[in-house]
Amino acid sequence: MTELGYTLKVARRIGMLRPVLPHRLVGAGLQLAKWGPGLPSGVHAAAARFPHQTAIIDEAGELTWSELSDEVNRFTQALKDRGVEPGDSVAVLGRNHRHMVVTMVAVMQAGGRVLLLNTMASRSQLGELAAREDASCVIVDQEFLDVARDVDRSMLVLGWTDADAPTDLPTVSGLARGLPAKPHPKPSRHGQIIIFTSGTTGLPKGARREEPKDLKPLIAFFGAIPYRGSSTIVLAAPLFHSWGLLNFAFNLSTAPTYVLRRRFDPEQVLRDIEEHRAEALVVVPLMMQRMVEVDPDVIRRTDVSSLRITASSGSALAGDLANRYMDLFTDSVYNFYGATETGWVTIAGPRDLREAPGTAGVPPFRTVVKILGPDGHEVPQGETGVIHVGNDMPFGGYTDGNTKSFADGLMNTGDVGHFDENGRLFVSGRDDDMVISGGENVFPRELEDALIEHPDISDVVVTGVPDAKFGQVLVAYVVVREGRSLTEDDVTAYAKERVARFAVPARTMFLDELPRNPTGKVMKRALPAFE
Structure with a gap:
């Protein structure tokens, strides 16, 4: 199929070519012409095409x-x-x-820079990031007022508020009330979104996301994940994270109904899918893990047959999680491998995950992925090297002036992996996560994937530590399922049957829970040290 034919096919499925009244179509076209691709044009074009359709369902x-x-x-x-x-x-x-949503779109419409902060930001992080990025206004939900107590109160505006909200602080809804809803002129500078990286090892970095200049990125995304026009999407992944934001922003072109909840509750997600006949669910893998752990009676009583897409990203799918999820719900998992900086690299659909559990999938439309060796040249199929990618999602660099490294015109992802004989990518782990133990190269993920399958283990992370004899060894942090018991010897014996000798953990520490951020990534700097 030609590129034009493929584009038309995808555009038709997502409703971009759906017939609407002529004046509404013209109105949507004018918004796109005025603003260009982005959040303001997406919201206003959807309003022009389908003014009376529900856009957002939330707790309000x-x-x-x-x-x-x-x-x-x-x-x-x-x-x-x-x-x-x-x-x-x-x-x-x-x-x-x-x-x-209103805040992000309005700041963009005013030509401002949206600094999307992680909800796990500390008081010092918020203060330092706001100062470093020269914020002129700080908009926080009421629950984060304590985190923002070092911010000048004259800069504060409240987003979500409860009944006991401070009366001396303005709110988003209060400031907007009574003002004219007339359209605004295009600003002198295009709005920009700064997404802060997860900060699992230090202060988060601000990553500039450049908005698409044309429809090619949308066609790549929707060609790999089969969204349809005007569907209902339960958006559980956080909007401040690149995955939640990407699904929100791109789907504006499909004019969907978004179901938003302030906190993730797996049973509430299932109820939302059933009540609203949702076709799509956007999650991070940790949310999928929590969903498969829901009371089996609740799962049996809830009808989620409408679910066609479970769009997942943000961290690696542990073990056989995708197939366990699909066995319980629907064959709907589309796992997106990428990063804030790279955009997408590969996407694995249900068939990929059934036939090759653990795969990161294949590159989508107009995406080039190569595995390069230390010499910068592409390695043969099946051999491991550093993953490099090129696509139509431009990265604007970090706000400190730095950027990612490139080779052969492709961005270095910082991950190591290989392609199998069917062209499916497998990711071993971060390049800097590799542990050399007794002269053997080993990645923690191999052991993590093995241990998470233990019936008594609910969560696990593996990392490397220095060792006088072997240089480095792997150690495991394990969370035992409620009501179960496990010893360090049990973990070692289980591992010996499933991984190579040099990948067996030298030590195991049991924790009540792992320190994870809202997107499911383990905050390794917060792990306790072995004595």
Whole structure:
């Protein structure tokens, strides 16, 4: 099929070619022409095409596309009234809800820089990041006021509030109330989103995400993950993370209904899928793990047959998690391998995951992936090297002026992996995670995937530590399932039957829980040290 034919096929499926009243189609086209691809054009074009369709369902109720568009315009005016100008930075610390969406789109519409902060940001991190990025305004949910107590209160605006919200602080909804909902002119500078990397080893870095210049990235994404127009999407992955944001932003072109909850509750997710006949669920792998652990009686009583897509990313799928999930629910997992900086690298669909558990999948439309050796040349199929990628999702560099390294015109992902004979990618782990134990190269993920399959283990992470005899050895941090018991000898014996000798853990520590961030990544700097 030609590139044009493929593009038309995908565009038709996601509803971009769906017939609508002529004046509404013209209105949507004018928004795209005015703003170009991005959040403002996405919201206003959806409002022009389907004004009365529900855009957001959250704990505050329902909001149509027309109502959302008006609220964005009102809050854009509120930001301008507070002195926000094109190029100014606005820090945002919030969960998934309508005010988060309104804030992001309004700041972009005003030509500002949205600084999306992780909800696990500490008081010192928030203060340092806001100062480093020269934020002129800080918008936080009420629950994060303690984290923001070092911020000048004159800069604070509340997003989500409860009944006991401080009366001396303005709110997103309060500032917007009563202001005109008239459209705004295009600002002198294009709005920008800064996503902060997970910060698992130090202070998070701000990564600039450049918005697509054309439809090619959308066609690549929707060609690999079969979203359809005007469907209902339960967006459980956090909006401040690149995966949640990507699914929200790209799906604006499909004019869906988003179901947003401030906190992830696996049983609530199942109820939302059933009640709203949701076709898609956006998660990180840790959420899938929590869903397979739901009471079997609850799973049996809940009808999730409408679910066609479980879009997952953010961290590695541990062990056989994808197949266990699909056995319980529907064959719907599409696992996205990529990063904030790279965009996508590969995507594995249900068939890939059934036939080759653990695979990261295949490169989507217009994506080039090569495995390069230390000499910078491509290695033969089956051999391990560093994964490099090129696609249509440009990376704007870090806000400190640095960027990722490139080779052969492709971005270095920092991960190590190989392709199998069917062209499917397998990721061994981070290049800097590799442990050399007794002269053998070993990646922690091999042991993690083995141990997570133990019936008494609910969570595990493996890392390398210095060792006088072997140079480095692997150690395991294990969370035992409630009501079960396990010893260090049990873990060692189990590992010996499933991994190579040099991948067996030298020590095991048992924890009540692993220190994970909201996207499921283990914060390794927070792990206790072995004595």
